[in-house]
Amino acid sequence: MRTRRVRRALNLLLLVAACTLAAWLGYRAAWEWQLARLHDAGRQRLVLFARSLESVLDKYEHLPFMIGLHKDAIRLLRDKDPALVPAVNELLKQAQAGTEVTQFYLLDTAGTAVASSQQRLIGNNYEYRPYFRQAMAGGAGLFYSVGTTTLVPGCFRSRPVRDGDRIIGVAAITFSLNGVERGWAESGERVALVDENGVVVLSTTESWKYRALKPLSEEVRKRVVAARQYPEVQIRPLAAEALDVLPEGVVVDGAKFPEGRGKWLAQSYLIGGPGWGLMLFSDLREVRETAVLGGVGAGFAAAFLASLFVYGRLRKKSRRDRREAAEALKRVSEDLERRIEERTAQLSNANQQLHEKVNDLEKTEAILRKTTDDAVQAGKLAVLGQLAAGVSHELNQPLSALQMLAGNGVTLLEMGETDEVRGNLQAIGELVGRLGHIVGPLKSFARKSPLELVPVRLGAAIDNALMLLSAVTARTPVKIEVSIEPPDLHVLADSVRLEQVLVNLIRNGVQAMMEEGGGGDLRIEITATSDAGIVRLVIRDYGPGFSADTLAHLFEPFYTTKPTGEGLGLGLTISRAIIERLGGTLRAENAEPGARFEILLKDATP
Numbered sequence: 001m002r003t004r005r006v007r008r009a010l011n012l013l014l015l016v017a018a019c020t021l022a023a024w025l026g027y028r029a030a031w032e033w034q035l036a037r038l039h040d041a042g043r044q045r046l047v048l049f050a051r052s053l054e055s056v057l058d059k060y061e062h063l064p065f066m067i068g069l070h071k072d073a074i075r076l077l078r079d080k081d082p083a084l085v086p087a088v089n090e091l092l093k094q095a096q097a098g099t100e101v102t103q104f105y106l107l108d109t110a111g112t113a114v115a116s117s118q119q120r121l122i123g124n125n126y127e128y129r130p131y132f133r134q135a136m137a138g139g140a141g142l143f144y145s146v147g148t149t150t151l152v153p154g155c156f157r158s159r160p161v162r163d164g165d166r167i168i169g170v171a172a173i174t175f176s177l178n179g180v181e182r183g184w185a186e187s188g189e190r191v192a193l194v195d196e197n198g199v200v201v202l203s204t205t206e207s208w209k210y211r212a213l214k215p216l217s218e219e220v221r222k223r224v225v226a227a228r229q230y231p232e233v234q235i236r237p238l239a240a241e242a243l244d245v246l247p248e249g250v251v252v253d254g255a256k257f258p259e260g261r262g263k264w265l266a267q268s269y270l271i272g273g274p275g276w277g278l279m280l281f282s283d284l285r286e287v288r289e290t291a292v293l294g295g296v297g298a299g300f301a302a303a304f305l306a307s308l309f310v311y312g313r314l315r316k317k318s319r320r321d322r323r324e325a326a327e328a329l330k331r332v333s334e335d336l337e338r339r340i341e342e343r344t345a346q347l348s349n350a351n352q353q354l355h356e357k358v359n360d361l362e363k364t365e366a367i368l369r370k371t372t373d374d375a376v377q378a379g380k381l382a383v384l385g386q387l388a389a390g391v392s393h394e395l396n397q398p399l400s401a402l403q404m405l406a407g408n409g410v411t412l413l414e415m416g417e418t419d420e421v422r423g424n425l426q427a428i429g430e431l432v433g434r435l436g437h438i439v440g441p442l443k444s445f446a447r448k449s450p451l452e453l454v455p456v457r458l459g460a461a462i463d464n465a466l467m468l469l470s471a472v473t474a475r476t477p478v479k480i481e482v483s484i485e486p487p488d489l490h491v492l493a494d495s496v497r498l499e500q501v502l503v504n505l506i507r508n509g510v511q512a513m514m515e516e517g518g519g520g521d522l523r524i525e526i527t528a529t530s531d532a533g534i535v536r537l538v539i540r541d542y543g544p545g546f547s548a549d550t551l552a553h554l555f556e557p558f559y560t561t562k563p564t565g566e567g568l569g570l571g572l573t574i575s576r577a578i579i580e581r582l583g584g585t586l587r588a589e590n591a592e593p594g595a596r597f598e599i600l601l602k603d604a605t606p
Contacts, residue, residue: 015303022299023298027295030294034290035284042280049189050271053278054271056179057273060175063099067159070091080108100175103117104172107172143155143158144156144229148228151231177202181202181203190283192208193278194278197212197220198213205259211238212235215237241256247268249267264283455605459484465506468503469503478523479522481525486530490604501579509539534600545592551589582601584602
């Protein structure tokens with residue numbers, strides 16, 4: 001068994017290795033193929049961009065030469081006659097009209113502008129500019145820089161102005177390459193133009209401008225500063241790693257460039273005349289995605305071929321297994337029939353025993369229910385016993401009054417005072433009603449009745465409980481405050497049992513506060529609110545509260561903190577049992593100061 005498992009594991013590893021190798025080979029093949037295609041397409045776009053730039057540079061190459069041939073320009077530079085300046089200025093303005101050249105100007109041999117299509121340039125000295133020095137050396141000048149007067153970047157072209165074989169000045173023009181740069185941006189490509197110093201002067205990515213392929217040497221830095229070629233900013237490297245030469249067909253990490261990410265294919269094209277370089281960076285995301293698809297496809301193809309081989313093996317094995325399984329199934333079926341018969345007999349016996357246990361459980365539940373009802377009734381009678389003294393005191397006063405009024409009535413009747421007899425009889429009727437008002441709640445409270453869940457007005461239940469406790473509370477300074485919101489709040493309960501719980505809780509609160517000597521805030525708050533179909537009834541006293549040990553055992557049967565003979569410890573146990581049978585909950589906690597009982601019942605407000 002172990003040998004078979006090892007063999008299966010090795011076969012699985014070989015299969016995974018073969019699929020992985022196929023996926024890697026497919027990925028590399030697709031990568032190389034797509035990279036070659038991207039390189040060819042990028043080379044074509046790069047040549048096209050270079051040709052458009054070269055055409056713009058060539059377009060303005062001969063304009064300075066033509067200005068240098070004009071006789072007025074030659075006379076102005078040769079004779080230095082100020083009277084010729086307006087005519088030459090007008091000549092330069094006419095030459096500028098209809099072209100994209102931003103300015104024409106003539107420089108004398110000292111580099112000072114003596115005439116210009118823009119008046120503000122006259123008098124400025126440009127001797128430090130390389131294009132002036134190139135022209136004074138007899139060649140054609142080409143230079144890209146930021147204008148010292150306009151502060152606008154542009155391209156400068158210049159030619160020497162000759163009087164015979166002698167160079168008497170320089171004719172120069174300035175034109176913008178913004179149109180070229182805008183065309184690159186509209187193509188959606190990432191393009192950059194690097195000048196002869198290795199500094200990016202044009203780019204579709206703004207943050208690349210005036211960054212160098214590598215740190216400038218001290219010699220180049222001095223030359224750049226002297227020529228005032230770039231804005232007064234620090235020339236920082238373009239990438240995190242220096243590029244010694246223009247990259248050609250290499251993959252670079254875009255994250256090392258400003259505003260870059262991913263991988264790029266870097267290509268370059270050298271513009272021979274000025275020694276500039278044009279760079280194109282193509283995103284490799286599509287190449288990578290295609291390579292991944294190729295690798296996944298190769299992996300799946302290898303997995304498919306392997307699955308065909310495995311399928312053939314498994315099919316042959318499955319036919320053999322089916323024959324063996326059919327024979328085994330027959331044996332198992334025969335054994336199963338035998339076991340079913342045995343199990344059926346066992347289940348029949350177990351079912352009979354279960355019925356007997358259910359019957360016993362129902363009998364036990366009936367006994368428990370009766371015991372609970374008896375305990376509830378006993379609790380009510382115990383409360384009535386404790387309230388008897390107070391109730392007898394309440395009854396003595398109206399009974400004495402009845403006796404006195406009856407005796408007076410006989411005397412008055414003999415005296416013929418019928419009006420006074422009538423008044424005595426009315427008073428006797430009122431006292432009888434008062435006796436009924438006192439005895440009625442006691443009679444209803446003492447009645448033993450089956451549990452009946454009906455809508456009970458909470459205010460009426462609280463009033464009845466307070467009536468039952470009136471003989472107790474009348475002898476104490478305890479104030480009872482009741483707040484029910486809304487006033488017509490109803491709960492689903494049994495009115496007698498609910499009143500029994502309220503009597504227990506209110507009486508306990510009164511006793512707890514009076515046991516402390518009757519000082520402090522002698523008040524019981526009864527509040528009721530409704531939320532989401534649940535009524536929250538809270539009874540809070542301002543007594544000493546519960547100790548931690550008392551709170552832990554509060555609802556246990558026969559647990560009491562009262563002296564021996566004053567309680568059995570069943571009041572709260574019975575109260576919780578009653579509330580749970582009503583479908584609610586009863587819990588207690590300390591309220592700092594005092595104790596707090598909370599009853600939750602279903603809202604039955606119509």
